[in-house]
Amino acid sequence: MKKSALLSLLLVFVLAFSALALIGCGTEEPAEPADNAAEPAEAASEIPAEVQAIVDSGKLRVGVKADVPNFGLQDAATGEFEGMEIDFAYALAERMGLTRDDVEFQPVTAKTRGPLLDNGQLDVVIATFTIKPERLEQWNFSDAYYQDEVGLLVKKDSGIESLADLDGKVVGVAQGATTRDAVQAEADALGIELEFLEFATYPEINAALESGRVDAFSVDKSILSGYLTDASVILPEGFSPQDYGVASKLGTDELREFINDTLDEMNENGTMDELLTKWNLG
Amino acid sequence: MAELFERIGFLQQGPFAVPRWEALFANMDTLWEGALVTLLVASLGLVLSLALGTIIGVMSASQWKAPRAFARAYVEFFQNTPLLIQVFMIYNALPILIKGMFIPVIVIGIIGVGMYHGAYIAEVVRAGIQSIGRGQLEAALSQGFSYVGAMRYIIIPQAMRVVLPPLTNQAVSLIKNTSVLAVIAGGDLMYAGDSFAGTYGHYGPTYVVVGLLYFAMCFPLARLARRLESKARVA
Numbered sequence: 001m002k003k004s005a006l007l008s009l010l011l012v013f014v015l016a017f018s019a020l021a022l023i024g025c026g027t028e029e030p031a032e033p034a035d036n037a038a039e040p041a042e043a044a045s046e047i048p049a050e051v052q053a054i055v056d057s058g059k060l061r062v063g064v065k066a067d068v069p070n071f072g073l074q075d076a077a078t079g080e081f082e083g084m085e086i087d088f089a090y091a092l093a094e095r096m097g098l099t100r101d102d103v104e105f106q107p108v109t110a111k112t113r114g115p116l117l118d119n120g121q122l123d124v125v126i127a128t129f130t131i132k133p134e135r136l137e138q139w140n141f142s143d144a145y146y147q148d149e150v151g152l153l154v155k156k157d158s159g160i161e162s163l164a165d166l167d168g169k170v171v172g173v174a175q176g177a178t179t180r181d182a183v184q185a186e187a188d189a190l191g192i193e194l195e196f197l198e199f200a201t202y203p204e205i206n207a208a209l210e211s212g213r214v215d216a217f218s219v220d221k222s223i224l225s226g227y228l229t230d231a232s233v234i235l236p237e238g239f240s241p242q243d244y245g246v247a248s249k250l251g252t253d254e255l256r257e258f259i260n261d262t263l264d265e266m267n268e269n270g271t272m273d274e275l276l277t278k279w280n281l282g
Numbered sequence: 283m284a285e286l287f288e289r290i291g292f293l294q295q296g297p298f299a300v301p302r303w304e305a306l307f308a309n310m311d312t313l314w315e316g317a318l319v320t321l322l323v324a325s326l327g328l329v330l331s332l333a334l335g336t337i338i339g340v341m342s343a344s345q346w347k348a349p350r351a352f353a354r355a356y357v358e359f360f361q362n363t364p365l366l367i368q369v370f371m372i373y374n375a376l377p378i379l380i381k382g383m384f385i386p387v388i389v390i391g392i393i394g395v396g397m398y399h400g401a402y403i404a405e406v407v408r409a410g411i412q413s414i415g416r417g418q419l420e421a422a423l424s425q426g427f428s429y430v431g432a433m434r435y436i437i438i439p440q441a442m443r444v445v446l447p448p449l450t451n452q453a454v455s456l457i458k459n460t461s462v463l464a465v466i467a468g469g470d471l472m473y474a475g476d477s478f479a480g481t482y483g484h485y486g487p488t489y490v491v492v493g494l495l496y497f498a499m500c501f502p503l504a505r506l507a508r509r510l511e512s513k514a515r516v517a
């Protein structure tokens with residue numbers, strides 16, 4: 001009786017997981033034959049099949065940050081997104097032949113952006129996503145559209161003036177971000193000890209800094225600038241330059257090429273510079 | 283066996299691919315450490331919630347108005363605000379209100395789930411006490427027991443048998459609710475899983491294993507609850 005109960009329970013587990021996995025596969029599998037079928041048509045039009053599939057669906061689904069001023073910020077009052085990455089998404093859509101209204105934004109965090117690409121809920125992620133070797137094995141990345149470095153935000157009255165002053169102190173970082181490794185490497189080089197606490201969102205790290213739970217808030221400098229107040233300061237030091245790229249699902253090489261072409265075009269005709277100036281990122 | 287694996291698509295690529303499982307099993311230490319923290323917080327939290335729940339439960343079944351009112355207020359407050367907010371407040375707001383009041387995260391976890399589930403357990407205890415006939419209390423009082431004595435020796439031992447199964451269910455919820463610690467960097471199992479999944483991107487296997495570990499902690503308790511329930515019915 002007991003044994004059979006345990007066994008049936010195990011069975012339920014296995015079934016539940018395989019059902020989940022099958023649903024995951026089911027959405028993936030039909031895509032492949034469709035791709036192949038569309039390939040002959042590709043030569044005829046300029047837009048590759050993968051991009052055409054997005055155009056046909058009538059909307060470009062973009063994962064963006066909702067809490068990073070100048071890059072991707074959601075206006076609390078209107079619900080509208082704004083920032084450099086938002087405008088870039090519009091430019092991408094327009095080059096595909098879609099309109100601004102066809103762009104569907106979904107807020108993501110460092111933790112959710114990868115899974116949302118994998119399970120097909122998003123076409124691309126433009127969300128201060130740093131290009132890293134490990135990540136290249138999991139997702140496709142375009143060329144870099146922005147370069148930034150990791151910085152540290154501290155309270156003015158803490159008296160901390162450099163990374164060395166943080167010896168034995170606590171640094172708040174975002175889960176799933178590259179910051180922790182970057183700061184740790186720098187700390188090792190200086191021979192100092194740091195403790196790291198990971199949080200899911202930037203406002204949570206900021207709250208922890210305000211309450212004194214962490215002594216420094218560390219993330220890319222451009223993101224930090226959005227959290228700067230009269231009582232805090234960004235340390236002049238910066239380390240490990242970070243390249244931001246547009247991510248898409250692994251294997252969507254045509255889409256990546258299309259994004260790279262768009263980037264090249266925007267760099268050449270000066271629209272990228274305009275965008276950066278518009279959002280104070282120049 | 284290997285051939286079978288090769289035929290299963292989701293083990294070859296995507297979030298559940300075999301190399302990801304291997305990477306996770308090579309780094310299980312982080313998850314074990316997290317599981318230990320979860321066990322520690324859950325067991326101490328359970329002790330606190332049982333103590334609080336019994337006291338508050340007895341208060342809310344009491345014949346005096348003041349303790350009843352206090353118990354009511356306590357239960358309503360904790361039952362009707364999210365545990366997440368309570369924990370977040372103790373973590374971030376308390377150090378601002380009282381300068382330098384940094385309660386260690388693990389202690390926040392114990393206090394958090396302890397007080398929260400204390401409220402639910404109090405309701406279980408109150409229901410248990412009220413399920414014992416009023417005649418029992420009157421008989422005890424007529425025999426010269428004080429009110430507290432009657433509770434201690436006559437009512438609570440009988441109520442215990444009624445409340446044990448729902449109590450065990452509370453213990454199961456309590457274990458699962460310790461996962462709110464992940465939000466305040468508590469180092470528990472959920473935090474360890476989030477951190478691992480975030481750093482390496484192997485979120486598929488990670489959350490499956492984290493889920494199974496929670497299951498392994500809760501399942502024996504849930505079984506115990508079932509057993510106690512059938513026992514109570516027989517008795």
